[in-house]
Amino acid sequence: MADIQPTGGGKKKKGEMKKADTRVNFTPLVDMIMLLLTFFMLATTLSKPQTMEISMPTKDKVDVEEQNEVKASEAMTIYLGPEHKVYYYEGLANLEEPNFLTETDFSAEGIRSVLTEKNRTIVQQVRELKNRKTLLQVSQEDYDRQLSELRNSKGSPVVIIKPLDSSTYSDMIAALDEMQITSIGKYAITELDDNDRTMLSNSNFPTD
Known part of the structure; x- marks a missing residue:
């Protein structure tokens, strides 16, 4: 509560109106602020951390026979390269053919179009x-x-995702997003081997 006292002194002049004390009560304002604060605390939904589940196949669930049963027409391997580039091939690997890999990107006309057509x-x-x-x-x-x-x-297609050392974390997230967008249910993330480096080199693509 606050009081505002009139200023001035001396004798009162004839005909002058008497000034009443002006009092400004801030108590209702404080109560209103507390009510609003309580309302927003109870009504506001706090942002929840968003996580993305990555289901990785385990060795005890995927044996050699099951891997060999995958038809060449169903298989596709994609490499995540530098500058958000994507290199891929379908079917079986060919270590001898030059320029065996195809280069694309993460645009709608890029790897998404390829995956959509395949699936x-x-x-x-x-x-x-x-x-x-x-x-x-x-x-x-x-x-x-x-x-x-x-x-x-x-x-349904089986996609193998292999990130290069020059790829970024955002490239991996983008690749997993494409799996969801194109309804690819069978995919795995693996590391490069010597055959991969040979094909990348034959296609003049960097391996690191």
Whole structure:
């Protein structure tokens, strides 16, 4: 509470109105501030940390026979290079052919277009499933189950992601995003080997 006292002194002049004490009570304002503060503390949703799950295959779940069963037409290997470049090949590796690898980037017309074309059937089925969910024809539980089944169905592409030393963390995140966008359910992240370095060298692409 604050009081404002009138200034001035001396004798009162004839006909002059008497000045009353002016008092400004700040107590309601303080109460209002506390109420607003309490409201926003209770009503505001604090931002939650966002994490992304990366499911990596384990050796006890993926044996040699299962790896050999992957058809060449289903396999695709992509390398994450410098300056956000992507190099890839489909099918089996060819260590002798020069310029065996194809260079692209993370644009919509780049690796996304290649993956979408390779996984065209699954992409179309996923779109139809999403439309059914939008129309409330499928529950969230059924949607998640069917989506997982489609992405991991027999005959769907298998993508191997191999980052070069010159690639960045953002390149890895972008590559994983492309897996989700193009509905690729089977993918793994591995390191470069001697065969990879040979193919990169034959295609005049840097290996580090």
